[in-house]
Amino acid sequence: MISPRRVTLIRGDGIGPEITDAVVRIFDAASVPVEWEEAHAGLACFERHGTPLPQETLDSILRTGVALKGPTTTPIGEGFKSVNVTIRKALDLFANVRPAKSLPGVVTRFGNVDLIVVRENIEDTYGSIEHRQTPDVAQTLRIITRQGSLLVHRYAFELARRLGRRRVTCVHKANIHKHSDGLFLECFRQVAKDYPDIVADDLIVDNTCMQLVIRPETFDVLVLPNLFGDIVSDLCAGLVGGLGVAPGGNIGRHHAVFEAVHGSAPDIAGKGIANPTALLLSALQMLDHIGLGSYGRRIEQALYATLKANIRTRDLGGDATTRQFTDAIIARLPDVSEQGEVAIPTTLDIPPPPPPTPSAERWTLVGADVFVEWNAIEQLPPMPPRVGPLELTMMSNRGTKVYPPPVPPITMVNWYRCRYIAQQPISSEAIHALLAEVERLGIRWMQVELLTREGDIPMYSKAQGEA
Numbered sequence: 488m489i490s491p492r493r494v495t496l497i498r499g500d501g502i503g504p505e506i507t508d509a510v511v512r513i514f515d516a517a518s519v520p521v522e523w524e525e526a527h528a529g530l531a532c533f534e535r536h537g538t539p540l541p542q543e544t545l546d547s548i549l550r551t552g553v554a555l556k557g558p559t560t561t562p563i564g565e566g567f568k569s570v571n572v573t574i575r576k577a578l579d580l581f582a583n584v585r586p587a588k589s590l591p592g593v594v595t596r597f598g599n600v601d602l603i604v605v606r607e608n609i610e611d612t613y614g615s616i617e618h619r620q621t622p623d624v625a626q627t628l629r630i631i632t633r634q635g636s637l638l639v640h641r642y643a644f645e646l647a648r649r650l651g652r653r654r655v656t657c658v659h660k661a662n663i664h665k666h667s668d669g670l671f672l673e674c675f676r677q678v679a680k681d682y683p684d685i686v687a688d689d690l691i692v693d694n695t696c697m698q699l700v701i702r703p704e705t706f707d708v709l710v711l712p713n714l715f716g717d718i719v720s721d722l723c724a725g726l727v728g729g730l731g732v733a734p735g736g737n738i739g740r741h742h743a744v745f746e747a748v749h750g751s752a753p754d755i756a757g758k759g760i761a762n763p764t765a766l767l768l769s770a771l772q773m774l775d776h777i778g779l780g781s782y783g784r785r786i787e788q789a790l791y792a793t794l795k796a797n798i799r800t801r802d803l804g805g806d807a808t809t810r811q812f813t814d815a816i817i818a819r820l821p822d823v824s825e826q827g828e829v830a831i832p833t834t835l836d837i838p839p840p841p842p843p844t845p846s847a848e849r850w851t852l853v854g855a856d857v858f859v860e861w862n863a864i865e866q867l868p869p870m871p872p873r874v875g876p877l878e879l880t881m882m883s884n885r886g887t888k889v890y891p892p893p894v895p896p897i898t899m900v901n902w903y904r905c906r907y908i909a910q911q912p913i914s915s916e917a918i919h920a921l922l923a924e925v926e927r928l929g930i931r932w933m934q935v936e937l938l939t940r941e942g943d944i945p946m947y948s949k950a951q952g953e954a
Contacts, residue, residue, distance in 0.1 A: 491520045492777055495547045495554035500529040501751025502761035503557030509763035509813040510555070510770050513789075516817040519774065519782045524551055528570045529559030529751070539570050545577055548742055553777055555770050556746040560753065568615065571737075574744055575608050580737035581635060582642045583608040583716065584772070585748065587703075587723035590732055590764075592794030593803055600726045602706045603652070605643040606716025607671075608737060610635045613713045620933045621860045624902040631667040631712060634840035636674035642738065643710040644682045645835040654707040655679070657689040658715055666948060671712050696722060724748070731802045734768035736776065740837055745773040759808045762800040764790070767816075789819040846939065850946060854880075854908040854938035855918050860931045864899040868930055874921045877907040881953050888952035895952065904950070908938065 496511070498504040514521060526544040533539040539559070548554045561569045574580070583606040589598050616628040640657070647655050657675040661668040672689055679687035690698070692715045699706065699719070703726050711719055724733035730749035737744045747766040755761060767790065774783035798815045799805025807815065854877060861868035867890055872879050882890035883904045887897050907921060918935065925932050939946045 496523040497556040499557030506763035558751040585720040593728040607639040611713030640678040850939040851912040858934040876909040881906040883950035
């Protein structure tokens with residue numbers, strides 16, 4: 488007899504309570520040894536308690552180590568931050584795991600898809616580091632770190648090895664984002680050396696998308712930065728029937744949250760027609776994670792049998808209600824085996840990331856990019872040509888070089904990057920003197936990026952058209 492495993496249950500918003508209720512009913516019917524510890528998050532929680540994610544909810548996940556979460560609503564363009572993103576960051580759930588597998592009875596263009604998307608889950612543009620630098624210019628910082636990249640790559644290879652997968656593909660845009668995606672790819676190649684039994688290759692993200700909609704059967708495990716992973720994982724869900732059948736798990740070294748990746752669908756909430764499949768498959772992922780995979784396989788058999796019998800909800804072309812679909816799965820559960828079972832948690836050996844590498848040990852400071860606002864777009868900002876050892880070598884507008892001339896015929900905005908370079912290494916005092924001179928000239932600066940070199944290699948990108 489297996490002792491029940493305590494699991495945090497977050498019902499969510501919209502259709503969330505309906506589909507979580509369906510999963511709970513199926514688990515009860517299958518005698519899955521879990522005890523639910525209910526917690527709250529999302530828009531309804533915000534309206535009741537003034538916060539979309541109470542500390543009590545995070546404390547529950549910290550206590551149980553695992554959660555099953557229904558969809559939550561995030562206001563668009565205003566209001567509170569995404570509950571999903573907040574949970575991932577608060578618990579350091581660095582890997583988002585999204586299987587995409589063809590299901591019986593779900594007709595799509597492809598019938599042989601069986602791949603896993605592993606998405607880095609913490610950084611990239613999801614750091615939510617954004618600024619309005621002028622009334623016309625918004626900026627988002629895209630953060631890729633060595634530590635975060637090593638963690639997600641190690642997880643992808645360990646997962647592939649445990650599941651008997653043969654290939655891990657790193658998806659990136661290092662041909663354009665040479666430093667950010669370049670670092671992500673560098674870390675992938677470093678980790679791949681420890682897994683000679685697994686084929687490791689890489690592919691540019693746009694080519695990956697094209698190949699996925701032509702021959703998805705050629706892919707096995709994909710590992711991607713956060714933003715690309717968000718997009719590609721939804722594309723892969725479309726290959727197998729849509730977000731209504733797409734499970735997802737957020738994995739950390741000590742905690743995990745499994746969730747349906749679709750939205751809360753408030754337009755159909757309360758109508759009894761929501762499809763619980765995505766959340767159910769996420770719950771089966773969870774059972775595998777906590778060592779109760781045999782119970783998950785029984786439920787999976789019942790789900791497949793239900794779909795084969797053409798019992799489907801409306802989004803999959805059927806006419807079954809949520810309750811009818813759930814009842815059909817319960818009716819098709821295989822008999823419970825009399826033999827004893829042992830819960831063996833799925834532990835993957837993911838070591839902590841290496842400590843930070845101090846830049847002072849390797850890099851020398853040689854200049855700065857100063858970002859300024861200048862509204863007279865018919866002329867370039869009158870930046871000082873030289874301040875001390877720093878010489879103005881380039882100005883760009885929206886990433887295209889506009890100084891030295893000629894100025895190309897592009898649409899200009901009131902935001903310029905002004906690059907100052909010294910012939911010899913400098914100290915930060917030279918940067919301070921430069922900024923003081925810019926202010927003296929009455930030019931508003933918003934941001935400064937230090938420019939460094941490792942030997943003769945610049946640790947910064949060139950503008951379009953810059954020599």
